[in-house]
Amino acid sequence: MARRVTMQRRLAFTALAWGVALLLFFPILWTILTSFKPEAQAIASPPAIIPDWTLENYLTVQERSDYFRHFLNSVIISLGSTLLALLIAIPAAWAMAFTPTPRTKDILMWMLSTKMMPAVGVLVPMYLMFRDFGLLDTTFGLTIVLTLINLPIVVWMLYTYFREIPVDILEAARMDGAILWKELVYVLVPMAVPGIASTLLLNVILAWNEAFWTINLTASKAAPLTAFISSFSSPQGLFWAKLSAASTLAIAPILVLGWLSQKQLVRGLTFGAVK
């Protein structure tokens, strides 16, 4: 009897999980399906679920804009800002995890609190600074901004991972003659690889998806895929199939990356929580 209840429960939970997953994924699925429909079919009512399979929209999108340039900008900005953030955050998290002061917790909270600030509140001063320093519409400027925006999360994640590493091992390295940078490069970083990898992945995804600053601080030269989509939505807003094709192109790289690394991501995000 008990076994049957368990079986029913399991079936119910599986169905529920599939339902929730489909609900969450449905907008993306619909976008992808729509991108393969001819324009007329895309706006047809009632909507057709199975498209008539055409690549015309993708060809038009590539003809009318320069997808690959935007794609390259996205890659430069998200990878650049992630690597820069790791370069700053690894020593910072090391200091906070292994040589904490009575103020360390407060500093960490303060760093996190900056994430709660509405970005639009500092848009004007940031814009003016970018204009004066000649950083508007440059990948360099965007890399700096995204580094700063995601730095608190990167420091926090690495801090959590580093705290799991026994301090004895780092002290052993010091006794073995390792100076600070060797201790970091030969001992800490290799031991924290799973944590650093998931931090890197998450940060690339966050940077790739960041839209507010990338749209507001670029015009055309440095515009990444987010800006490309937003620019596409006004003149082509009524052409759903083409807009869907552009959206699919924008999210595809990160979708594939996320899919390939989901195991690593889940492991990283639950690091320390499950032993």
Place this chain on the structure above:
Amino acid sequence: MGSITLEHVNKSFGEHAVIPDASLEIEDGAFVVFVGPSGCGKSTLLRLIAGLEDTSSGLIRLDGEDVTRKGPAQRQLAMVFQSYALYPHMTVRQNIAFPLKMANVDKAVAAEKVAAAARVLNLTDYLDRKPRQLSGGQRQRVAIGRAIVREPKAFLFDEPLSNLDAALRVNMRLEITELHQQLRTTMVYVTHDQVEAMTMADKIVVLNAGRIEQYGTPMELYRSPANRFVAGFIGSPRMNFFEGAAADNYAAFAIGVRPEHLTISREAGEWEGTIGVAEHLGSDTFLHVDVPGAEKLTVRTDGERDFAHGDKVFLTPDPGRIYRFDKDGQALR
């Protein structure tokens, strides 16, 4: 060469002085054991010598050179940790070679040294394994291998055997003592186990609440403890203490008699009591005797003698082995 000198070393965390004022001279080549109850500051003192903690004041000299402000990497000391602290992502070979890599030793030379250390420590067959594939004793050997490979000025051991089971602990104790006899390098060894201290040390430092209570050879500490703390800490089972009338007879505030310096008889003696618990170890028997007006006394006697719970017995101290202490616990001589 590896003499270590501490001059008025103080370590405080805020208002709290963990080591109020320690001065000590460790001769080159000596095996010195820091012993004391947990929280007495023995590990802190070791970490100060290692450079893993900064002194609040005072001087630390290695071979006469002031190293107080030098980092651990510059002191040329090697340390073996209680947790082994092996690098989990490296093989045994890479673990042992790590100090040589840090010192930019030529790769061929390093490989030879690693092989030699592995031979000494019976690790040759395990060189390509990761630490997680080794037993506790093997891991501890790797940690020792990592320490000996670069020929440091001195070895520091921080309770290295406390994670091992009893049998392995005795083996490793012997191995470390033999290693010291081979290398003749200064070794400073921290333990809370006074048996380890007595059996391994050339000299023992007894610590209590951050203070050095006494520094001397094991037999000096056993024969002439400087105070009641050392008298009670060194020797197993611990010394019996008497205050009041029994002590007054010897013109002292308190007297101490070791369990092995009490003679037991069924007929006559200085103190009369009843056996509470008899612990038969085979070679020895420890008797815990209730004496009216005194604390429970421990007596060590020949293992073959037949005493049991409830027996009435008389105890007599060896007059030449009675330790006298004043009100502050200092030994009266």
